Amino acid sequence: MDISTLIDEVIAREGGYGNHPADRGGPTKFGITQAVARANGFMGDMRTFPRGVAEAIYRRLYWEKPGFAFVAELAPKVAAELFDTAVNMGPGTAGGFLQRALNALNRNEADYPDLKVDQSVGAKTLAALGAFLKLRGKAGERVLIVALEALQGERYMALAEKRPANEAFLYGWLANRIG
Structure with a gap:
């Protein structure tokens, strides 16, 4: 699956303009918060935020910059999961x-050395991923996705437990982001 398809899927899932009172992100459009839009040069009303700008932000900030495009060369489904997360x-x-x-x-x-969990997907993380996939193959890719989703699901639960207002979003997060 290519990044254009992934972006289309995220935009379809995130929908158009929204400004839920319980959402700390404030006004959003296509899943892009007003703060992210502003940081990337858009100063207008979020209701008029252009889809093309959202697509460019998704590609640059959530795919290329974090190195997920390199992950996609080794494990496209893992990269898709990382992008969505x-x-x-x-x-x-x-x-x-x-x-x-x-x-x-x-x-x-x-199988390979532990990684420093610095949240940066660089050469060492890619080498560990390559070693894991060489050993475990396609079945390993599926297991890795399950592990990623388990971490994501636990994070959603913790967010809802820590801030009860987030319970408004928990069902949707689990229904649309896990599995």
Whole structure:
């Protein structure tokens, strides 16, 4: 699956303009918060935020910059999961989830060295992913996605427990982001 398709799917899932009172992100359109839009040069009313600008932001900030395009060369489905997690929780969180999962799956460093969980997908993370996939193959890719989704699901539960207003979003997060 290519990034254009992933972006189309995220935009379809996120919908158009929204400004839910319980959402700390404030006004959003296509899943892009007003703060992210402003940081990327859009100063207008979020109701008029252009889809093309949203697509460019998704590609640059949530795919290319965090290194998920390189992950896609090794494991496209893992990269798709990381992209979706990045959109909803931030690229660093997604990268950290990958590092944590790879560390937990390396059989006490028998397969490859532990990674520093710095949330940055660089050469060492890509090498660990490559070693994991070489050993575990397609079945390993599926298991890795399950591990990533488990971390994501736990994070959603913690967010709802920590801030009861987030319960308004928990069902949708679990229904649309996990599995």
